[in-house]
Structures are given as structure tokens and as C-alpha cells.
Amino acid sequence: MWYALIDAQRRLTRAMAERLPEECACPPAAQAPWAVPGEAASAFRHWLLRSTCAFEQAPPFAIDVVTSEDTSDGCRIPIDESVVDTLPVGTLRKFTRKFTHNRIAPEPAGKWPVMLCSPLAGHHAVMMRETVETLLENRDVYITDWADARDVPLEAGPLPLDDYVLALQRFMLMVRAHGMPVHVMAVCQGTVPALAAAALLASSQDAPFASVALLGGPIDTRLHPTLIDRFACSHTLDWFRTNAIDAVPARYRGAGRRVYPGFVQQAAINAAHPERHLCLEGRYWASWLAGDMSGALQALRSLNEYAAVLDMAECYFLDIIRVVFHEHLLPRKTWSVAGQRVMTEALRDTPLCTIEGDNDDIAGQGQTHCAHELCNTSQALAGGKITVSHCNHYDLFTGERWRDAVHPGLCGFWREIENAASATPRRRRDTRSANRRQA
Template identity: 65%
Template sequence: MWYAFIDAQQRLARAMVGGVLTESGSMPSAQTDWLSPNHATDAFSHWLLRSTCAFERTPPFAIHSVAVDGCRASVDESVVASLPLGALLRFKRNLPAPPTDTKPPVLLCAPLAGHHSVMLRETVETLLEGRDVFVTDWTDARDVSLEAGPLSLDDYVQALDSFIATARAFGSPVHVVAICQASVPALGAAALLAVDETAPLASISLLGGPIDTRLNPTVTDRFASSHTLEWFHDHAIDIVPPPYRGAGRLVYPGFIQQAAIFAAHPERQLRLEADYWSRWLAGDMPGAQRALRSANEYAAVLDMTECYFRDMLRVVFHEHLLPRDLWSVAGRRVRIAALRDTPLCTIEGDSDEITGAGQTHCAHALCDTSPMRTARQITIEQCNHYDLFIGPRWRDAVYPGLCEFWRDVEHAASEVCQPRCAARGSADRSSA
């Protein structure tokens, strides 16, 4: 087992870095002349921590303000729900004037697929320009004690159910947005909620989600489906060592995931590093700080439990239980057709190398779409998997598509509400 050995190397890397970096693991302040030769060790220290997965603390979101209608609005970040599996973060804008119309917030379901949710910082910043945001922040499995249970896929679906209820408790239905692998548990949670009550969500949007990996399988899909669960147990699973709280837990370690991510997508890692170093050497301090932040967020990986990892392999890649209508969560059958009246948007990239064409759009057929429901299928040109939620394609194409979909949903909801409100008012006057 390599975990204890790798962990010792990470501790050694942190000891070598010493007190060079700030407590948050970020760049020195803007006033610091870190581009001078005296601070060349800072750049090396950041690179060493990234390359060895040795961050002692996850880089923070640190979203202090966003642009709203041409003005800057401060942002408050808080934890509004906490479970062993993770926390629900709320990002609330402090607007200079009360809005004329209250827009439902977004609940952003981060994927549990290697990266910490902070990788979606840019996604959150963009969403905050239009409305408040909730984000699922999953816990590193090494920090969860064995007493919390196996932390299976069922547990994560139920956690999303709980988080949706928490977000709705703030007084408004929510637009759920699920990215990549989060699409599966998010769709499952939404379907279970729809069985229990009418219109539990304002809408649900799936971005590059592997709903049916039998359609146009990618290299990732073929690798996952062609290896047995026992093979993954023998080659990808390790044991968390002391002194971590989750000592003894079987996990798919973050350092193995980072290696797998780099092997599958070396161009992204190299592009982030090249952007940082070129700006650093050119003396572009603000640009280098932004590039460093993105590189550190991408390199912040976490362990996932073996139970969850095996469940995802089995449900999504081996047995395809969701599209076959055979998936059960904690003894309850997931009936995707229950979402026939829930507004649904699916977005795919035409160059997505992780999620094949049609794997996300197929959710519309599975939901047995009602002709009265607002629905949208969007395929973004010249867009790979990460472009769906980070970078220019996200800002210039994906986000505007989501905003248009949400406007249509909210407009349709208001048209339905107006006759009902008028009828209710008439009835009240008659009874008076």
C-alpha cells in the first residue's frame, strides 16, 4: 500500500515549503514584491505543493464581491448545512438596492470525481452575477471517521435530498445545476423528491453528465466498463493511515486520481502551468496571481470512499441502472419519469472527451417529457468537458444558455400563477 509512503512525501514537501506561503495557501499580498529574485522560492513552493498534492488546507473560494448590473456587490459565504459527507455553502449577495424581482437561487451540485468543489470557483462567481448560489462542498474521505458509515452512492443521493430541502427553506424553489458525475445523484434525488411532492424544484440542469454511458462511449467509459470492480479494488484502492480522522477507511486516494486526471488530460494541466509561469516571468503580477489561483484549485484533489467509487462504477458504467429504470436508492426505486413536469435543461460540449455525445441529452427521453414542460437541449460548439463550466465557453455560451432557460421557466411559472392568484382572490371576495 502506497498511501502512508505518499503521505510522508507530502509532509516532507510541506516541511520544505515552511512558512513561505500564506496560511490560506494563496499568493502573497498585492503589495508584496514577490516577483523579485527574493521571492522566486514562492513560485517553486506553490509548484511543489501542486505536483505532490500536498496542500494542507483546501484553497478557499474567497469570493468577496461580484459585479451586478454594473455595480460591485459584496458576497457573504456561510455554511448552512453540514453532514459527514460534506457541507452546503451559501453565497449571498448584498445588493445596493432591493431587486425589483426576486430570482430563485441556484443550487450547484459539484461532482465528486477527484477535485474539491473549489475548482468551480469561477462557475460560482459567474452565477452570482445573476442570483444567490448554494454549493455542495464534499468532504475529503480521509477526514470522515469510520463511525459515519460506508458513505455510499445512496448516502450522497440522500445528502443532496437534504441539501435541496435546506436551500428551499430560505423561502424559494431552487434551480439545481449538476456538473459531470453529479448529474447522476442529482437526477436521482430530484426524481425521489418528485414522487413525494409536486414541483419540488424550479428546474434541473445537467452539464456533461454520464446519464447513459452506452451512448457514444468515450475512452474513459470504455476503460471503466472493461475492468472489473475487483480490478479497481486491487489497483486503485488504499487505506487511510493515521493520524487522519478516517484512518482505516478504504478510499480511492486523491494522489492516484490526480495521476489519472493528468494521464487523461495532460493538456489542461500543462496549459494552467504554462499560463502561470509565462505571466510570472513576464512580470504580470495580477495575471500571475489569477493563473496561480486557477492552477492551485485544479490541483486540489480529495479521496473518495471505495464504497462510493464502486457504486458509481457499477451503477453508471457497468450495469447502466439509471437509463434502464432499475436503480434503487435506500430501497426506493428511482422513477425518472416522475420528473416529466420538472423543467429540464441538458448541455453538452461537441468536443467533450469525457462524456460522449447524447449521454446527457438522453435524460429528456427518460423523463417522458410533458408537452407543457419547459425543456432545453443545448450543444455548445468547440467546447470540451471542462469548458462547460470553466473558461470563455462557460461564460460566453453555457451561462447565457442557462440564463435564457431560467427566464423561460420563471416566465412560464408566473403565467401559471397569475390565473390561480386571480381565482383565489375572487373566491376570497365572494366568501367575504
């Protein structure tokens, strides 16, 4: 089995890396870092680990402080990270802005938190660290941190796509139970289960969220299919089962579970988008060779997050291929989750915003914007269809386009909803006062 062989290689790599020095102090300004033995060994150590997917576990989010947008002086706000809920499929984390070191202050009036539904597409949620960090500049953030299938015991079941939709339903209800409306935001592959979970909740009760925002998601892959869409459509489930699935080796908690291994996903991503990996590597080595250790460490963090891949359960992986790429169950409105029909029109009264990148080669043009038609969203409630120029798939949640275009667009969408909600009570009070005067 390939998995067992590659896992042995990983363990050998980790053993070699452990014999190399950890991070050393920055070299003197007059001395190039490559001339310092400790720095060279440390750089090689990190390259060795990420190039072979040999990390024992994903890097932590480790967001300690952000610059607040709620104060005129741009003060630094400490961040508290906590676990809200844990299921076999994953964990719901919360990042809370603290306004003193001694207590956690409530979120400023009118600023509702965001629940970020991260994609389960072969990477750990920490790949979206920059997304979380940016959102924390003006509101609290929840994020779904999906489990690596290799670490989920077989007793937890086969982990189908339905389990992830039901988990999102539970997480959305739990966040709303904390006392404030929440904005649901889903990225890439996470948009499909997130939209389904939101529709199911809206069908059965009042929606426990204030709005839904979908970024670069394959809602309907029949529209302007990309290379990935065409590849998935041109191969049968049996082909994927035979060529892409392997069994977890004995040393893990999920031993014996059949999975789509993370190292296969990393190879596929690097083959499809070599420019992103080369750009990250280039930025790291250029900073390192120039003696810019601060820049090198920042680039190293991004590289390690990008290299933090995970295994997806066979059942979930094949369900995604079938539901999203082969049968298009969501846009055809024929998808049922745990016996419940996913009725997207139940979201007609929910503010909806969709964002696409004009250079996205993963989610094709119109594949996300079509959610407005599926949900039959009222124009008065729609946040619009935002298409960001000079923006590829990853730019939607990281880098300059995320910070300069996507995030401001989301903030404007959320602000409009929050302002409308705060104005409604005032209008009611004004009406009551006018009625009393007339009386």
C-alpha cells in the same frame, strides 16, 4: 502501502515549503520577477505544493465581491458565504448577494437561487469557483462541498453512493424551506445522484425545486462511450479494488478507511488530459515571467483549485463504477436507493435542460441529452438539448465557453421559467376580474 509512503512525502514537501518565503510584493516594472529572489522562491513554493498534492486543505472559495447584472451600472455586490447544513458526506454552502454592507438584502424579485450539485470525482468543490462566481452575478448560489473521505471517521459508515443521493434530497428540501423555489444544476458525475435525488423527491411529494439542469453528465454511458467509459467497462470491480484502493494513514481522522486516493485521481486526470494542466501552468508562468503579477495570481488560483484533490470512499467509488459504467442502472430504470426505486418519469412535469459540449471526451455525445427521454419530459416544459460548439468537458463550467455560451443558455432557461411563474397569478387575476364584470 503506497498511501503511507506518499503521505510521508507530502509532509516532507510541506516542511520544505514552509521554509520558503510567502507571496512578496510585486517587483518594480523595470525588473523581471524571476530576478527578484522572494518572487522566485514563492513561485517555486506553490509549484512544489501543487505538483505533489501537498496542500494541507483545499483553497477557500473566498468570493468577496462580484459585478451585478441586476443594475445598469454594473455595481459591485459584496458576497456573504455561510454553511447551511453539514453531514458526514459533505457540506451545503450558501453564497448570498448583499446590497449593503450592513444587511443582507433579499434576492431581486423573480430571481430564484441555484443549487449547484458539484461532482464528487476526485476534486474539491472549489474547482468550480469560477462557476459559482459567474452564477452570483445575478442570483444567490448554494453548492454541495463534498468531504474528503480521509477526514471522515469510520464511525460515519462506509459512505456508499446511496448516502450522497440521500444527502442531496435533504439539501434540496432544506433550500426550498428557505422560502423560494430553487433551480437545481448538476455537473459531470454529479448529474447521476442529482437526477436520482430529484426523481425520488418528485415521486413522493411535490418537487421542491423549479427546474433541473444537467451539464456533461454520464447519465447513459452506453451512448457513444468515451475512453474513460471503455476503461471502466473493461475492468472488474475486483480489479479496481486491488489496484486503485488504499487505506488512509493513521494521522487522519479517517484512519483505516479504504479510499480511492486523490493522488491517484490527479495522476489519471493529468495522463488523460495533459493539455489542461499544461495550459494552466503555461498561463501562470507566462504571466509571471512577463511581470504581470495580477495575471499570475489569477492563474495561480486556478492551478491551486485544479490541484485540490480529495479521497473518495471505496464504497462510493465502486458504486459509481457499478451503477454508472457496468450495470447502467439509471437509464435501465432498475436503480433503487435505500430501498426506493428511482423513477425518472416522476420528473415529467419538471422543466429540464441538458447541455453538452461537442468536444467532450469525458461524457460522450447524447449521454446527457438522453435524460429527456428517461424523464418523459413534456416538450412544453423542456428547456431543450443544448450542444455547445468548440466546447470540451471543462469548458462547460469554466473559461470562455462557460461564460459566453453555457451560462447565457442557462440564464435564458431559468428566465423563461421565472417569467411563466410570475405571469400565472396575473392570468388568474384577469380571469377573476372578467368573471366579476360578466356577473
